Amino acid sequence: MKIKEGFIMRTLCGQNVVQAVGPKNVNFSKLVSLNESAAYLFAKVNGQGEFTPETLRDLLLEEYEVDPETALADAGKLCEQWAEAGILE
Amino acid sequence: MEKMVIANDEFFVPVRQMLEEGHSVTIPVKGFSMLPFIRGERDLVVLEPVGEVRPDDIVLFHIGPEKGGRYVMHRVLSVAGDRVEIQGDGVPVNRERVLRSQIFGKAVSILRDGEKAVDPYSPRELRKVHLWQALRPVRRYLLFIYRNLPWNRRWLKPQYAEALKQYED
Structure with a gap:
């Protein structure tokens, strides 16, 4: 899987949000908000091609003190949420 | 999906920036000051950078700090040189008088319930707008009826009627 083209992350009211920026239209009606670790992961994988829950x-x-099992479980959950939000392909 | 509430000025700064860079922008609508043509919490609006400002245009503008310094989307009533008079369709009396430089976006499409695109300037829509404007003396009562229609009451909760009061004299 990978992040669809045309998504950017910005800060609104102190929150990191992901937003669709098309060639013609910038959509402010659907924003995906990210917590700190999700924002870190998004910044790492956006535009970098394919990734798997294992990549995450x-x-x-690399960044957090967490055991591998928990990290993988969280990564899996995050991928599901991103898929549901429509930012993966 | 969870709803994210963002302060008016913080939300519109990037919106304005995108418009100034020449993008079109889709935004959700809050509030009920453009009823019955734009329904807050239900419809989306597609905005484009604004060229010439004309009467009937629905425009996004910034009102001065003396009125709270907020971003508002209402309809142009008249243009005299650099001075523009604006009023919300769902506002009984109050008008805004702003300078052209305070306007930075024009609604080009209304997405009813976020989906069905309506051209707000089609002859059919403009006929409805002009009829609505002709009925301005009784607008207050028409809005009351509109808000209390059984199929509108469900989404126009009392607090939203409350929000409209700020525009009334």
Whole structure:
């Protein structure tokens, strides 16, 4: 899977949000808000092509003190949420 | 999906920036000051950078700090040189008088319930707008009836009627 083209992250009211920026239209009606670790992961994988929950797990392990199982479970959940929000392909 | 509430000025700063860079922008609508043509919490609006400002245009503008310094989207009543008079369709009396430089976006499409695109300037829509404007003396009562229609009461909760009061004299 990978992040669809045309999504950017910005800060609104102190929250990190992901937003669709098309060639013609910028959509402010659907914003996906990210917590700190999700924002870290999004910044790492956006525009970097394919990734798997394992990729996200490794990125989490680089940055946070967490055991690999928990990191993988969280990464899996996050991928599901991103898929549901329509930012993955 | 969870609803994210963002302060008016903070939300519109990037919106304004995108418009100034020449993008079109889709935004959700809050409030009920453009009833019955735009329904807050239900419809989306597609905005484009604004060229010439004309009567009937629905425009996004910034009102001065003396009125709270907020971003508002209402309809142009008249244009005299650099001075523009604006009023919300759902506002009984109050008008805004702003300078052209305070206007930075024009609604080009209304997405009813976020989906069905309506051209707000089609002859059919403008006929409805002009009829609505002709009925301005009784607008207050028409809005009351509109808000209390059984199929509108569900989404126009009392607090929203409350929000409209700020526009009344």
